[in-house]
Amino acid sequence: MRVGIADTTFSRVNMGAIAIDELRKHASVVIERVTVPGIKDLPVACKNLIEKHKCDIVMALGMPGGKEKDRLCAHEASQGLIMCQLMTNTHIIEVFVHEDEAKDESELAWLSEERTREHAVNTLKLILHPKDLIKEAGTGQRQGFSDAGPARR
Amino acid sequence: MRVGIADTTFSRVNMGAIAIDELRKHASVVIERVTVPGIKDLPVACKNLIEKHKCDIVMALGMPGGKEKDRLCAHEASQGLIMCQLMTNTHIIEVFVHEDEAKDESELAWLSEERTREHAVNTLKLILHPKDLIKEAGTGQRQGFSDAGPARR
Amino acid sequence: MRVGIADTTFSRVNMGAIAIDELRKHASVVIERVTVPGIKDLPVACKNLIEKHKCDIVMALGMPGGKEKDRLCAHEASQGLIMCQLMTNTHIIEVFVHEDEAKDESELAWLSEERTREHAVNTLKLILHPKDLIKEAGTGQRQGFSDAGPARR
Amino acid sequence: MRVGIADTTFSRVNMGAIAIDELRKHASVVIERVTVPGIKDLPVACKNLIEKHKCDIVMALGMPGGKEKDRLCAHEASQGLIMCQLMTNTHIIEVFVHEDEAKDESELAWLSEERTREHAVNTLKLILHPKDLIKEAGTGQRQGFSDAGPARR
Amino acid sequence: MRVGIADTTFSRVNMGAIAIDELRKHASVVIERVTVPGIKDLPVACKNLIEKHKCDIVMALGMPGGKEKDRLCAHEASQGLIMCQLMTNTHIIEVFVHEDEAKDESELAWLSEERTREHAVNTLKLILHPKDLIKEAGTGQRQGFSDAGPARR
Numbered sequence: 060m061r062v063g064i065a066d067t068t069f070s071r072v073n074m075g076a077i078a079i080d081e082l083r084k085h086a087s088v089v090i091e092r093v094t095v096p097g098i099k100d101l102p103v104a105c106k107n108l109i110e111k112h113k114c115d116i117v118m119a120l121g122m123p124g125g126k127e128k129d130r131l132c133a134h135e136a137s138q139g140l141i142m143c144q145l146m147t148n149t150h151i152i153e154v155f156v157h158e159d160e161a162k163d164e165s166e167l168a169w170l171s172e173e174r175t176r177e178h179a180v181n182t183l184k185l186i187l188h189p190k191d192l193i194k195e196a197g198t199g200q201r202q203g204f205s206d207a208g209p210a211r212r
Numbered sequence: 213m214r215v216g217i218a219d220t221t222f223s224r225v226n227m228g229a230i231a232i233d234e235l236r237k238h239a240s241v242v243i244e245r246v247t248v249p250g251i252k253d254l255p256v257a258c259k260n261l262i263e264k265h266k267c268d269i270v271m272a273l274g275m276p277g278g279k280e281k282d283r284l285c286a287h288e289a290s291q292g293l294i295m296c297q298l299m300t301n302t303h304i305i306e307v308f309v310h311e312d313e314a315k316d317e318s319e320l321a322w323l324s325e326e327r328t329r330e331h332a333v334n335t336l337k338l339i340l341h342p343k344d345l346i347k348e349a350g351t352g353q354r355q356g357f358s359d360a361g362p363a364r365r
Numbered sequence: 366m367r368v369g370i371a372d373t374t375f376s377r378v379n380m381g382a383i384a385i386d387e388l389r390k391h392a393s394v395v396i397e398r399v400t401v402p403g404i405k406d407l408p409v410a411c412k413n414l415i416e417k418h419k420c421d422i423v424m425a426l427g428m429p430g431g432k433e434k435d436r437l438c439a440h441e442a443s444q445g446l447i448m449c450q451l452m453t454n455t456h457i458i459e460v461f462v463h464e465d466e467a468k469d470e471s472e473l474a475w476l477s478e479e480r481t482r483e484h485a486v487n488t489l490k491l492i493l494h495p496k497d498l499i500k501e502a503g504t505g506q507r508q509g510f511s512d513a514g515p516a517r518r
Numbered sequence: 519m520r521v522g523i524a525d526t527t528f529s530r531v532n533m534g535a536i537a538i539d540e541l542r543k544h545a546s547v548v549i550e551r552v553t554v555p556g557i558k559d560l561p562v563a564c565k566n567l568i569e570k571h572k573c574d575i576v577m578a579l580g581m582p583g584g585k586e587k588d589r590l591c592a593h594e595a596s597q598g599l600i601m602c603q604l605m606t607n608t609h610i611i612e613v614f615v616h617e618d619e620a621k622d623e624s625e626l627a628w629l630s631e632e633r634t635r636e637h638a639v640n641t642l643k644l645i646l647h648p649k650d651l652i653k654e655a656g657t658g659q660r661q662g663f664s665d666a667g668p669a670r671r
Numbered sequence: 672m673r674v675g676i677a678d679t680t681f682s683r684v685n686m687g688a689i690a691i692d693e694l695r696k697h698a699s700v701v702i703e704r705v706t707v708p709g710i711k712d713l714p715v716a717c718k719n720l721i722e723k724h725k726c727d728i729v730m731a732l733g734m735p736g737g738k739e740k741d742r743l744c745a746h747e748a749s750q751g752l753i754m755c756q757l758m759t760n761t762h763i764i765e766v767f768v769h770e771d772e773a774k775d776e777s778e779l780a781w782l783s784e785e786r787t788r789e790h791a792v793n794t795l796k797l798i799l800h801p802k803d804l805i806k807e808a809g810t811g812q813r814q815g816f817s818d819a820g821p822a823r824r
Contacts, residue, residue: 066808071822073809094804096793096812099749099765103756110760124819128769131746134284137252139753141292144256145299146757148263153252157281168824181249192247196219197226200249207277210224212321287437290405294445297409298452301416306405310434334402345400349372350379353402360430363377365474440590443558447598450562451605454569459558463587487555498553502525503532506555513583516530518627593743596711600751603715604758607722612711616740640708651706655678656685659708666736669683671780 060186063108063117064092065101071164072171074120074154081179086187098123098155099132102139109147116186117151120175122167125159133157150185154178156203174203213339216261216270217245218254224317225324227273227307234332239340251276251308252285255292262300269339270304273328275320278312286310303338307331309356327356366492369414369423370398371407377470378477380426380460387485392493404429404461405438408445415453422492423457426481428473431465439463456491460484462509480509519645522567522576523551524560530623531630533579533613540638545646557582557614558591561598568606575645576610579634581626584618592616609644613637615662633662672798675720675729676704677713683776684783686732686766693791698799710735710767711744714751721759728798729763732787734779737771745769762797766790768815786815 066075219228372381525534678687
């Protein structure tokens with residue numbers, strides 16, 4: 060199994076390194092990493108990880124800024140990542156942490172690490188243990204902040 | 213006939229299980245199920261259900277959160293689902309329940325179940341009895357809350 | 366000539382039946398009709414009308430609701446219809462009537478019928494008499510409400 | 519050289535005729551013209567001009583209305599035109615005049631003519647004299663209203 | 672190595688010339704330049720630089736105006752650039768400077784030059800020294816204004 064990691068120099072947290080650390084804790088997979096300037100460079104970087112580097116799944120890690128223009132960039136990047144998945148029939152786990160989700164720099168660093176680690180686990184489940192995800196269906200999982208849990212009637 | 217079911221661990225209701233229950237009440241179809249982390253993972257999951265698992269139709273079930281960012285995620289997922297359909301010439305019935313459509317947790321659970329069951333019936337009509345849908349054309353059908361009904365001059 | 370008609374059960378007016386009635390008044394064309402649950406199901410339905418049922422042109426008829434979420438659905442459907450046209454090199458005439466364009470149920474029914482009939486005529490012009498449309502270029506045509514007319518210097 | 523012209527019956531100015539008049543003043547090119555109902559019909563019309571009528575470049579001319587819904591239509595049409603260009607490796611010069619850009623009908627007519635004529639010249643430069651455009655790089659050109667000019671430090 | 676440069680006559684700064692100047696300082700690469708009227712013409716221009724002129728990477732340089740309509744144009748152009756990258760498996764470094772990012776004409780000229788030069792360096796790193804970018808991952812790099820730096824816990 061080959062897992063691709065694509066992250067950015069724009070991000071204020073080394074999300075790629077965290078993802079690799081977490082993946083290594085759980086499985087022995089081959090890892091290919093690329094770093095690009097910003098989130099809008101991620102779609103084609105992921106496509107190359109899949110098509111040239113033969114990755115079976117990719118994590119796309121980024122940290123959009125807190126301004127309106129940044130939200131639009133994140134939207135464009137997300138659309139590109141979805142299109143890339145449809146063109147390659149391969150999952151890309153998008154791990155975006157918006158700068159304005161955290162109340163300060165310290166929480167931003169914490170949130171980025173938590174979300175990245177939880178999504179690294181999801182990434183492995185998707186390619187190695189997909190049936191485990193069915194058991195979690197509808198349980199209100201969240202990555203980073205606490206889970207919402209199931210809605211009760 | 214093979215029906216694909218794709219749902220999420222993010223959802224607070226086990227929409228996949230409800231869909232399968234309803235489908236089984238009405239027809240004996242083969243069912244393939246996958247669960248992914250969030251709604252943005254649904255488009256490629258559906259594509260794989262269609263191309264690798266040979267599903268004739270797919271239900272894509274998800275529960276977007278109530279915040280602005282969540283609405284944008286739902287928008288991106290919906291665009292991906294439409295593109296996936298165009299790439300495969302196969303219907304994907306999108307069943308999204310926005311957390312803010314319901315006034316509380318209990319209504320959210322009720323609405324998710326109702327909408328999922330009604331769309332499971334639509335799914336079967338589309339592949340087994342498409343002419344039945346023509347009879348309902350323009351009748352203001354809604355899934356979950358009550359029907360709007362036809363507009364009278 | 367084969368004209369495809371795709372409409373919805375969500376719509377509160379039987380736009381498909383109106384379109385067929387108008388087409389029959391003007392030309393003897395073969396008509397293929399499908400009805401789907403909602404407007405987001407229209408793009409793939411149109412693609413199938415074009416590719417499986419060999420339609421030369423399609424009318425996509427729908428009635429988006431008046432809420433913000435409904436407007437976004439209409440946007441997603443429209444993007445899908447444009448992509449479908451680009452993939453097939455075939456015109457799809459989109460006839461959408463937004464519920465909030467009309468002041469009441471009665472005007473909604475009237476507007477839906479008017480716009481559908483006028484676009485049915487456009488549909489026939491596009492495939493049978495395209496030169497007639499050049500004569501109307503820049504004349505401020507509207508479908509449903511009254512024409513805007515040409516702007517005078 | 520073949521230049522395609524696609525315009526609409528929705529527009530309140532005969533932009534197609536103006537474009538053709540301007541093109542003829544500057545070069546002897548073959549012109550193919552189609553008129554469609556509205557701007558959302560332009561992408562596939564342009565694709566047919568390129569693929570069926572072998573145009574080397576196309577002008578897509580339209581006049582979106584001034585309401586929010588109209589702006590969204592223009593956005594959808596623009597996305598379709600960009601996708602069409604990427605699918606065909608052929609430039610399409612979009613000439614859209616929004617009804618609310620002008621203060622009255624007379625200015626609207628004037629603006630539509632000016633912008634169309636200036637873009638007709640751009641169209642010819644792109645296919646006949648692309649090096650001329652490099653000389654104008656960064657000079658703040660505008661089509662219709664007066665040029666912004668270069669920014670000075 | 673061949674680097675494509677696509678810029679616009681709409682921009683108020685000759686970003687293409689600046690990019691070429693910076694590239695030449697750092698590496699001896701072959702440069703192909705095209706100038707188009709506006710940012711929406713960039714996607715297909717980049718596609719032609721990649722497919723016809725065999726560029727290994729492209730810089731797309733533009734200066735969207737400060738109005739709402741201009742922001743939408745930039746959004747459409749960005750989506751097209753991402754799609755172009757996915758169709759060609761080739762990076763396009765988007766360098767957009769929004770007119771309203773700067774407080775006056777002088778800052779606009781300064782910002783355009785700075786951002787263009789910094790992204791020219793990124794462009795070379797991506798094709799010549801991709802490992803250098805991994806060392807900068809998560810360091811909060813910005814192009815033009817000062818870097819945000821890493822977030823500290």
